[in-house]
Amino acid sequence: MEHCDVLIVGGGPAGSTLAWKLKAAGLDVLILDKKTFPRDKTCAGWITPAVIETLKLDTADYARGRVFQPIRRFVTGTIGGKEVHTGYDATVSYGIRRFEFDDYLLNRCGARLVLGEPLKSLKHEGDGWAVNGKLHAPLVVGAGGHFCPVARYLGANLGADEQIIAAQEIEFEMSAAQQQACKVAEDRPELYFCDDLKGYGWIFRKGNFLNIGLGREDNHKLSEHVAAFCDGLKAQGRIPSDTPTKFHGHAYLLYPHAPRQLVDDGLLLIGDAAGLAYPQSGEGIRPAIESAILAADTLLATRGDYRRAQLEPYVSQMTARFGKRLQGPTPAEPGRFVQRLKQSLAHWLLRRSWFARHVVIDRWFLHRQQPPLPS
Numbered sequence: 003m004e005h006c007d008v009l010i011v012g013g014g015p016a017g018s019t020l021a022w023k024l025k026a027a028g029l030d031v032l033i034l035d036k037k038t039f040p041r042d043k044t045c046a047g048w049i050t051p052a053v054i055e056t057l058k059l060d061t062a063d064y065a066r067g068r069v070f071q072p073i074r075r076f077v078t079g080t081i082g083g084k085e086v087h088t089g090y091d092a093t094v095s096y097g098i099r100r101f102e103f104d105d106y107l108l109n110r111c112g113a114r115l116v117l118g119e120p121l122k123s124l125k126h127e128g129d130g131w132a133v134n135g136k137l138h139a140p141l142v143v144g145a146g147g148h149f150c151p152v153a154r155y156l157g158a159n160l161g162a163d164e165q166i167i168a169a170q171e172i173e174f175e176m177s178a179a180q181q182q183a184c185k186v187a188e189d190r191p192e193l194y195f196c197d198d199l200k201g202y203g204w205i206f207r208k209g210n211f212l213n214i215g216l217g218r219e220d221n222h223k224l225s226e227h228v229a230a231f232c233d234g235l236k237a238q239g240r241i242p243s244d245t246p247t248k249f250h251g252h253a254y255l256l257y258p259h260a261p262r263q264l265v266d267d268g269l270l271l272i273g274d275a276a277g278l279a280y281p282q283s284g285e286g287i288r289p290a291i292e293s294a295i296l297a298a299d300t301l302l303a304t305r306g307d308y309r310r311a312q313l314e315p316y317v318s319q320m321t322a323r324f325g326k327r328l329q330g331p332t333p334a335e336p337g338r339f340v341q342r343l344k345q346s347l348a349h350w351l352l353r354r355s356w357f358a359r360h361v362v363i364d365r366w367f368l369h370r371q372q373p374p375l376p377s
């Protein structure tokens with residue numbers, strides 16, 4: 003049996019950030035991931051400056067040979083509706099490729115890595131957990147994303163009683179001809195809300211890479227929404243007419259609606275495994291790394307005593323940082339008339355420049371109202 007102080011299941015941004023903090027404090031940390039790295043992850047790859055600050059990312063080093071696209075402008079609106087342009091004097095976000103970003107953070111964190119192996123078994127053994135019959139740790143952290151097996155172990159009823167956001171996305175490297183045909187500017191992501199406001203589509207150019215996707219609160223006919231969005235973009239000549247059509251799907255939970263239990267004796271969840279994405283934008287990388295920082299603070303304070311009561315401060319810190327989760331069933335949708343009224347008002351607001359800048363971009367997508375979490 004191979005022993006470590008903390009075993010983290012999942013080497014995405016949440017897992018590697020926690021490992022980075024615990025390693026710096028002198029703990030022996032092991033990350034188990036079912037994939038070998040670098041690996042693709044379905045994601046638009048948009049990160050806000052708070053992520054860079056909390057991760058203490060050496061941007062000059064990172065940008066060497068990797069896509070690191072500064073963002074200074076945005077186009078917002080509704081699909082097929084009026085476009086609103088918003089610009090900033092300085093860089094307000096960055097575009098990265100998860101293929102590169104996650105690999106960089108994983109290598110930087112210094113943990114021992116067991117890659118290309120999924121978690122197959124998790125059993126109480128001695129004073130901790132035996133994983134896959136060969137790894138042993140007093141604490142196992144679930145950082146395996148939305149479908150994390152540790153979250154399942156803690157009772158998450160994946161897909162059954164959870165209100166998921168379903169998204170489909172494609173990222174591909176454009177040929178020279180496609181780059182010529184693509185009318186999306188590199189420093190200007192485009193965000194278009196669905197007519198019923200239950201989701202939004204995006205186009206995001208990062209260097210030679212184009213990322214197109216659409217996420218919705220309900221996954222009913224998601225593929226049709228995605229196809230219609232892309233067809234519209236092609237018809238307008240915004241994206242190359244030969245843009246591939248094989249989209250990849252994934253799901254995540256918005257923080258207010260995620261019912262997942264975060265801790266138990268010797269177990270703790272971070273990142274998407276805990277269901278943390280910001281409600282309006284679906285941004286999940288920042289909450290993932292912030293949950294890892296808060297988890298590290300709690301874990302180091304326990305001095306190795308990982309009973310549930312000692313881990314509860316993590317839950318309180320998460321509530322202090324992200325707010326209270328909504329309890330009970332989602333309220334019933336208002337009647338058709340009220341819905342129409344709300345939609346008309348929202349469409350009217352989305353056409354206004356001040357609303358696009360101060361609400362849609364600054365609050366919903368850049369989350370500027372919340373300062374970065376110190377690490």
Ligand SMILES: Cc1cc2nc3c(=O)[nH]c(=O)nc-3n(C[C@H](O)[C@H](O)[C@H](O)COP(=O)(O)OP(=O)(O)OC[C@H]3O[C@@H](n4cnc5c(N)ncnc54)[C@H](O)[C@@H]3O)c2cc1C
Pocket residue numbers: 011012013014015016017034035036037043044045046047048049119120121145146147148149150151169170171215217251252253254272273274275279284285286287288290
């Ligand atoms: C279409 C789409 C677009 C998005 N765009 C953005 C964006 O632009 N910006 C943003 O901030 N957020 C975005 N998000 C959300 C973001 O991708 C996630 O919030 C983020 O990846 C969470 O990081 P994580 O480390 O918790 O999980 P993940 O990044 O999902 O990493 C989990 C890791 O666990 C591993 N794993 C899974 N199961 C097992 C197992 N059984 N055993 C071992 N290992 C396992 C996986 O291989 C993976 O490496 C997007 C999400 C989607 C679906």
